[in-house]
Amino acid sequence: MRNLDLSPLYRATVGFDRVADLMDRALAADGTNATYPPYNIEKTADDAYRITIAVAGFAADELNVEVKENQLVVAARKAEDDTPRSYLHRGIATRAFERRFHLADHVKVTGASHVDGLLNIDLVREVPQALKPRRIEIAGTNTVDAKAVEA
Template identity: 75%
Template sequence: MRTFDFSPLYRATVGFDRVADLMDRVLAADVAQPSYPPYNIEKLGDDAYRISIAVAGFGSDELSVDVRDGALIVAGRKAEEAGERSYLHRGIATRAFERRFALADHMRVTGASHEDGMLNIDLVREVPEALKPRRIEIAGGRTVEATPVAHANA
């Protein structure tokens, strides 16, 4: 696997260390990414998103959704069954899992719902007013008269 050194970026930029850290994390990640449970990411509007995760076999009390350090962490832990069951075929995986999603700046989780074996997590991007684009008014063009400078030696 090829490795990249991002240290030259740190001395020429300010505030982009998170982008370089993200690139480091992506490039250093194992090629075999976990595929369980499967998920979709939908764009619902200009600033609205939804992550839908297939969690068949899990109850709402066996799932957790947390936001920590700029990451959305979804975990599922199946409770122990009281009685022993005998399966002829077991195709519904109920093993424990943890999925992490890196959140961009100003992303906020607005809610989560569990219905029909799907966990839906709604997100919205809320850009602060100070960071939104704004138009700067240009003052009218007044000409300024040049005034002669008096020399002290004259």
């Protein structure tokens, strides 16, 4: 089922060759640990987003948030606890994890906070002025003659 023919996409577009890589990574992702830890991705404004990850049992210094090459990597490792404990029921998972999010071009992480067992990561899309749509004036033969007459 992983045999996708993207040749029609290549014939009609330019610069979207990363789409094939992204789709291949998404289809090849290991689904064994895909649900831990639970998280939300919300759109907070037109160009702003927030990722909220449930990190109950982890302190802020046990969490690591990094951005490298359009990829947000959130990892956690619980500090070793030498206290022997005997659980009757253990429902709070504090196992180490690493969660990766692929970021689109021009999406930047603006901050992170750890409140009430939730890790909030704020992101914003900052499109450079050069890439925003702009109106192009269309010059015609009449405009050149009008300027010559005015001079």
